[in-house]
Amino acid sequence: MAGLRSAEALRKNGFDGELVVVGAEPHMPYNRPPLSKEVLASEVEHGRVAFPLRASMGEVDWRLGAPAVSLDLPGSQVGIADGSSVTYDGLVIATGLRPRRLSLPGPPPGAASGRHVLRTLEDAALLREDLWPGQRVVVLGAGFIGCEVAATARTLGCEVACVAIDAYPMVRPLGDALGAEMQRRHEEQGVTFHLGVGVEECTGDDRVTGVVLTDGQALAADVVVEAISSYCNTEWLESTDLDRTDGLLCDSVLRVTREDGQPVDGVHAVGDLARFPNPLFDDVPRRVEHWNIPTETGKRVGPALASYLRGDGYQPVLDTAWTPMPAFWSDQYDIRLQSYGMPGLADGDGIRVLEGELTGEVAVGYFRGDVLVGVVGLGMLPRINSYRALIGHPLPPDHVTGE
Amino acid sequence: MKVVVDMDKCQDHGQCAFAAPEVFEINADSGKLVVLTDEPDESLRDKVEEAADVCPVQAITIEG
Numbered sequence: 001m002a003g004l005r006s007a008e009a010l011r012k013n014g015f016d017g018e019l020v021v022v023g024a025e026p027h028m029p030y031n032r033p034p035l036s037k038e039v040l041a042s043e044v045e046h047g048r049v050a051f052p053l054r055a056s057m058g059e060v061d062w063r064l065g066a067p068a069v070s071l072d073l074p075g076s077q078v079g080i081a082d083g084s085s086v087t088y089d090g091l092v093i094a095t096g097l098r099p100r101r102l103s104l105p106g107p108p109p110g111a112a113s114g115r116h117v118l119r120t121l122e123d124a125a126l127l128r129e130d131l132w133p134g135q136r137v138v139v140l141g142a143g144f145i146g147c148e149v150a151a152t153a154r155t156l157g158c159e160v161a162c163v164a165i166d167a168y169p170m171v172r173p174l175g176d177a178l179g180a181e182m183q184r185r186h187e188e189q190g191v192t193f194h195l196g197v198g199v200e201e202c203t204g205d206d207r208v209t210g211v212v213l214t215d216g217q218a219l220a221a222d223v224v225v226e227a228i229s230s231y232c233n234t235e236w237l238e239s240t241d242l243d244r245t246d247g248l249l250c251d252s253v254l255r256v257t258r259e260d261g262q263p264v265d266g267v268h269a270v271g272d273l274a275r276f277p278n279p280l281f282d283d284v285p286r287r288v289e290h291w292n293i294p295t296e297t298g299k300r301v302g303p304a305l306a307s308y309l310r311g312d313g314y315q316p317v318l319d320t321a322w323t324p325m326p327a328f329w330s331d332q333y334d335i336r337l338q339s340y341g342m343p344g345l346a347d348g349d350g351i352r353v354l355e356g357e358l359t360g361e362v363a364v365g366y367f368r369g370d371v372l373v374g375v376v377g378l379g380m381l382p383r384i385n386s387y388r389a390l391i392g393h394p395l396p397p398d399h400v401t402g403e
Numbered sequence: 404m405k406v407v408v409d410m411d412k413c414q415d416h417g418q419c420a421f422a423a424p425e426v427f428e429i430n431a432d433s434g435k436l437v438v439l440t441d442e443p444d445e446s447l448r449d450k451v452e453e454a455a456d457v458c459p460v461q462a463i464t465i466e467g
Contacts, residue, residue, distance in 0.1 A: 005456065012452075031460075291459065295456050299456075327418070381415065381417070382429040385420070
């Protein structure tokens with residue numbers, strides 16, 4: 001997605017040279033959020049989730065099905081797993097994340113043993129084949145993907161247990177109160193939670209039969225879904241001196257940065273692995289795994305790299321402010337959760353209900369000092385959208401939207 | 404330029420209304436998407452493209 005958006009933005013900003021997109025997956029770019037929902041619930045083909053291609057993408061050389069495996073920064077060359085290589089004048093790195101696999105005793109990870117992950121269309125298709133009424137599903141991890149999988153599996157009639165080291169589901173972005181409320185709603189639907197515990201082992205030989213938790217409890221399972229966290233796909237950059245501490249450190253035009261702090265002209269990072277400053281909040285570079293960030297970063301790189309390749313340098317784009325508003329949503333059962341900003345930046349005591357009731361439709365504000373840094377709505381549509389413009393500003397305690 | 408919204412796909416996320424308020428509106432009462440004009444002026448192309456890009460379900464296509 002971030003690669004596609006970057007390519008579109010390069011064309012839109014006048015770059016008419018050769019454009020090559022290298023991708024590990026065999027598919028043209030597609031939208032991932034449906035993978036934990038619609039694509040699990042029923043058979044969905046790639047065409048249903050593929051991004052529509054603009055006419056400007058006609059002149060693009062798509063090299064799909066083999067990942068980039070090396071970068072020669074001084075030689076401006078990318079090596080690809082099929083043995084070929086591409087020399088570049090400008091490079092956009094959009095290699096994204098992959099799910100973390102737990103190293104556990106027991107049957108080997110993989111769909112064949114019933115130990116699934118969910119990142120790609122293939123992952124979703126394999127998991128779907130394992131979900132039917134009565135199947136005992138254990139979801140490891142209670143982040144958004146884990147909770148969405150739990151909700152979908154429950155809707156399909158599976159018996160679902162969710163295991164996480166955290167105190168509440170989705171607690172890191174949402175905080176205790178909303179996390180606890182989401183737990184209550186999942187429990188109401190029949191999901192069982194085991195929180196504050198880890199996983200010791202999977203049981204079974206070729207096929208998983210259960211998991212043993214760190215507190216000694218054993219859960220029977222026909223299917224295990226590992227939704228613990230992700231790793232950045234940056235290993236292929238190991239021979240470079242790029243700063244690879246948590247993704248790729250970038251400046252405000254998303255140029256990657258060397259370990260000595262110097263940005264690299266002509267080389268950019270976008271999407272989940274770009275760690276960039278956002279003056280909407282502060283000057284701390286952060287990775288943001290929200291749905292709209294691949295689009296926002298791609299649209300920033302387009303004009304910046306096009307300007308550099310034209311010989312006009314970066315200054316014209318560096319001079320323009322860039323304050324992308326992070327946004328994501330999650331559908332679980334009939335609950336639409338919508339977030340703007342960075343709720344995870346809130347002070348420990350900076351979370352309060354802005355309107356509505358936690359047990360019903362609610363808008364929750366996340367504050368750092370008196371500045372609103374994020375909002376999350378459960379339902380509350382379309383009113384939750386009216387808070388978006390307030391993020392990054394102080395909000396008086398008695399504020400009511402629309403006034 | 405013609406704007407087509409696939410209403411079978413649309414889930415009223417309302418992101419298009421931030422990108423191109425001249426063209427898309429979420430009705431405050433019903434919460435439903437209203438397309439204000441399906442043939443917006445060419446000067447709005449950037450905004451309408453942005454609206455299509457930020458649609459979580461890719462319900463918006465631009466013809467011409």
